[in-house]
Amino acid sequence: MVSPLGNLSLKADGQAITEISFSENNADPKNSCAVLESCKEQLTAYFSGKLISFDLPLNPEGTAFQQRVWAELLKIPYGETITYMELAMRLGDEKAIRAVGTANGRNPIAILIPCHRVIGAGNKLTGYAGGIWRKKALLELEMLHNPNKRTLF
DSSP: OOTTTTTEEEESSSSSSEEHHHHSSSSOOOSOHHHHHHHHHHHHHHHHHHHSSOOOOOOOOOHHHHHHHHHTTTTSSSOOOOEHHHHHHHHHGGGGEEEEHHHHTTBBBTTTTTTEEEEEEGGOOOOOHHHHHHHHHHHHHHHHTTTTOOOOO
């Protein structure tokens, strides 16, 4: 799908979204299913500021620890950020900050599992598989449409 931040590669297993990543390739409209069509509609609404919460089945592939990290990411509200340390503490082990950062970086479902809402200490924008400029753009989009209107970074 074409988005304001470039092409997105969307993948599903027929029942749930399994991957969303930024891509240089053009979309292949032949490969679609109901969950992918719903995902495209919801992403379009998100980028236009009309949707702040996704309602799609997700099935990311990863280790048990990665699954825990990704589940915690889903709890970060739209328009809010937390630090990697806060994420590690939410998981009960501040010493796991590096592992948390690695798991965050391996999130296979960009945007829907909001890894872009995790920032570095001192509100620094650090690390994003799609590029820091995309992370900043996603956070700015959410700040613009955030009903709480607080600074994210």
